[in-house]
Amino acid sequence: MAIRERLSGNEAVATAMKQINPDTVAAYPITPATEIPQYFANFVSNGSVTTEFIPVESEHSAMSACIGASAAGARVMTATSSQGLAYMFETLYIASGLRLPIVLVNVNRALSAPINIHNDHSDSMGARDAGFIQLYCESNQEAYDNTIMAVKIAEKAKLPVMVCYDGFITSHSIENIMLMENEEVKNFVGEYNPEEYLLDDKRNISIGPLSLQNSYFEQRKEIADAMVDSKEIIKEVSEEFYKLTGRKHGLYEKYMLDDAELGIIVLNSTAGTAKEAIDVLRSKGVKAGLLKPRCFRPLPYLEISEEVKNLKVLAIMDKADSVNGYSGPLFSEITSAMYTSNVKVPTVNYIYGLGGRDVKIDNIFEVFSDLETIAKTGKITTLTNYLGLRGE
């Protein structure tokens, strides 16, 4: 029986971690992820989990401890945000390179400078080539669901998974949520039995030795293949989760998209606000629709191209700026996928909400209004737009 509750995003994720009861959690506090290790430390001291909790002195050490524990054969989780993820950077590549199924909860927050504690996606987008599967979450419910599924996805794909949700907007907002029973979660994630691990006394193996010109390339190709293969694993695990909970999670979610003329692509909590805007526009006869990627790694590039091909015009929204003289990361990757799939739809980019600038429903109306103009005139005046900038 599902349990009706009201929890903040961080409480929901900490609850998921309690139900998963991983072997090891190593974490260092950073706003807005701090509450996760804080709640979890309580669970440890109250005896509601049997996890070995390692209160490390930095995020670099947090991921290093996770790597060590995971290589030893443990089921491992951690949480961080922003500068914390940036400080983990070199170890992220080691986690994926060693094919360790570590689950990292990243509560999305802007990067310094200027210093800012609020939400955008600069942190996880900065780590997009680190070999982590990345799952993005609109609500507390999705943060909870994805955290539970991440364990299973990581262990099947033999890749680390990053669960990303919006700092403060999701992490600190109380919302309704349906929790699973402890037993259900326990059975769903099952026992972790790695094929190869350092503490296996029957087999002497080495993890992470030097690998030069004659072997490094092949190993990197295996990681690339694992990321490709993870798509089917994500689908399978999500299907199993759906059968258990009735909550459907695909590689992406569509909202009023199939007959839409004007479409937007956006990640995380803004997708909810966009759905509200779309309902209003639909009631006025505007054929508006949304595609919300759940997976950014792997990027379902063929599927997304196929879904948007009948639109008259598309806006891709980025809560991160690549500062590359061109566009945000989501725009670059999806338009590139559209090009290689021979999908030609006029597409514009919106950089929005940096540093926690509130995204109002009016901002979404503004995007759709621009799209209507482009659809009518066929002309794109500005390719990369900065939405909700003061003085505009």
Add this chain to the structure above:
Amino acid sequence: MIEIRWHGRGGQGAKTASLLLADAAFNTGKFIQGFPEYGPERMGAPMTAYNRIDENEIRIHSNVYEPDYVVVVDDTLIGTVDVTNGLKKEGAILVNTSEPIEKIRKELSGYTGKVYTLDATKISLECLKANFPNTALLAAIIKITNIMDRETLIKDMEGSFKHKFARKPEVIPPNMECLTRGFDELNGGE
């Protein structure tokens, strides 16, 4: 959907009050949101918190710009913060104050909707011997918004307090007194 904005000062419990209101509405079977607008968190600095309450799942994730109700936890904020900004005229504002309602209305930059006052600070000082006005204000806003009736509120909050103050049961009766007085001593509505 009902949207509520709370204005308080850091340390006065506006955030807690918004979370308690979310709890109360949740307990009546509603969908809720409760969240503060985090800024530099300093004692005494103006801060804002929000609630949304609806029959259906709440998908919007922005701050509240056109609230149905506003609660002002500290009347010295009026004039410093534009507390009626965007407030719907069919809505209402509740102010924690010892001032007469007419004086407060004059200070609300021409707001034409309903104005309520409650001397929640006095109630708190008398019941709790300390200034924690949010329990009394919570009862008052629940009365104004009609989220639950007096009897249900008392039963519901008694349960919450028993859980929250499990180790200090002696503080439950004075908090319950704050709650009932907040409900009963609400002024205004014109």
